[in-house]
Amino acid sequence: MKILILGAGKMGSFFCDLLSFDHDVAVYDPDPRRLRFTFNAMRLSSVEEISDFEPQLVINAATVKYTIDAFRSILGVIPSTTILSDIASVKTGLPEFYAECGHPYVSTHPMFGPTFASLANLANENAIIITEGDHLGRVFFRDIYSRLGLNIVEYSFKEHDETIAYSLSIPFAATLAFAGVMKHQEAPGTTFKRHMQIAKGLMGEDDYLVSEILFNPNTPGQLAKIQVQMSRLQDIVERRDSVAMKAFLAEVRENIR
DSSP states (O other): OEEEEEOOSHHHHHHHHHHTTTSEEEEEOSSGGGGTTOOSSEEEOSHHHHHHHOOSEEEEOSOGGGHHHHHHHHGGGSOTTOEEEEOOSOOTTHHHHHHHHOSOEEEEEESOOTTTSOTTOOTTOEEEEESSSOHHHHHHHHHHHHHTTOEEEEEOHHHHHHHHIIIIIHHHHHHHHHHHTOOOOSSOOHHHHHHHHHHHHHHTSOHHHHHHHHTOTTHHHHHHHHHHHHHHHHHHHHHTOHHHHHHHHHHHHHHHO
16 A cells, blocks of 8 residues: 655654555655654655655644644645545544545554653553544554554544543643652652653653643533542541541542552
8 A cells, every 4th residue: 555654753753663664655854854763765845745655544743733734745645545544642623624525534643652651562552443434444453453462443534533532631631740749859759750750751741732632621620530539538638537538549449450
């Protein structure tokens, strides 16, 4: 298959390495400097070059802020039968774009960002495949993710956004709260250092990505749940209520069991 990858960042390079030995792959990035280490694939730095390549599948690995713009920039130079695909963690605007773009499409979310996951070992990671879209496109990505050993779940666009509000918004918000009261520690403990590592990783992400994940319409409800539990914990601590604390910890252990 002829596959065009949009964006030569970490995820674009990952998919290039993954697919280039079994498929005819080209990587497009308007900044040719980012293509310097692209291996075993065509390097394209202008839209006009895409027209000659005639991709059958486009994998959009541009940063989430530019996902739709990246698609729009190539619509005039690819065949009408080309399948468009995104791997965005934020799907805002994509269902509407796909509905009017005139191309078959498939949308997935590999749940292993390059900040925290080891791209060399993904056996314990997950991937979401959106149920809407092209059947053959979904089959293609299911095969890729299966070969990586990922746990695959199928959700609608709506279900995806609800899941992300829980699985990303809550840890993002908790990490921001932790980092928001941060002060220098001369002798940090192991737990503190692990939290700090997570906080630094999150702060290394793109501000737009963090914002859009937290701006998910389902996030406020999740934040309200955190506030309820924090208020409950604060009350227990202020009263030094050992019985209530024991019950609280038992509930937490049950939740994470």
